[in-house]
Amino acid sequence: MRVKIYVTLKEGILDPQGKAVKHSLHSLGYTSVEDVRVGKYIEIEIDDTAKEKLDPQIKEMCNKLLSNPIIEDFRYEIEK
Amino acid sequence: MRVKIYVTLKEGILDPQGKAVKHSLHSLGYTSVEDVRVGKYIEIEIDDTAKEKLDPQIKEMCNKLLSNPIIEDFRYEIEK
Numbered sequence: 001m002r003v004k005i006y007v008t009l010k011e012g013i014l015d016p017q018g019k020a021v022k023h024s025l026h027s028l029g030y031t032s033v034e035d036v037r038v039g040k041y042i043e044i045e046i047d048d049t050a051k052e053k054l055d056p057q058i059k060e061m062c063n064k065l066l067s068n069p070i071i072e073d074f075r076y077e078i079e080k
Numbered sequence: 081m082r083v084k085i086y087v088t089l090k091e092g093i094l095d096p097q098g099k100a101v102k103h104s105l106h107s108l109g110y111t112s113v114e115d116v117r118v119g120k121y122i123e124i125e126i127d128d129t130a131k132e133k134l135d136p137q138i139k140e141m142c143n144k145l146l147s148n149p150i151i152e153d154f155r156y157e158i159e160k
Contacts, residue, residue, distance in 0.1 A: 045115035
């Protein structure tokens, strides 16, 4: 089973990497870019576990290791 | 308009960050995790440009700055 996890900074948290990318895009001439936020995209291959066990497991992984719950949000999709 | 960009390592390219995350997940007890790949997730707010102009512009941004086309693939979604 494949799980796709998206980790993004919470709204209101400053994103210096995104700001740097925005400035680089402006210098390249893409001045219509108004804002850039950079996050993480994680793909996990996981052994076939029962769906009802998988959901809490993924939330736990995200909270313990894959994201910093103080400054980041996460969402995920499970693909068969 | 919001554009969501996903940058991932091409298949076959070694992902040491993913490997490290996999090992950490195993040490935390999630031994059913078989593989982890880590990529980037980028959200761009862009001024309302005509859709037919936006598509090539985003591809260009990805190839020039946001991804390394030699080792990375990208895909994107445009949200109104």
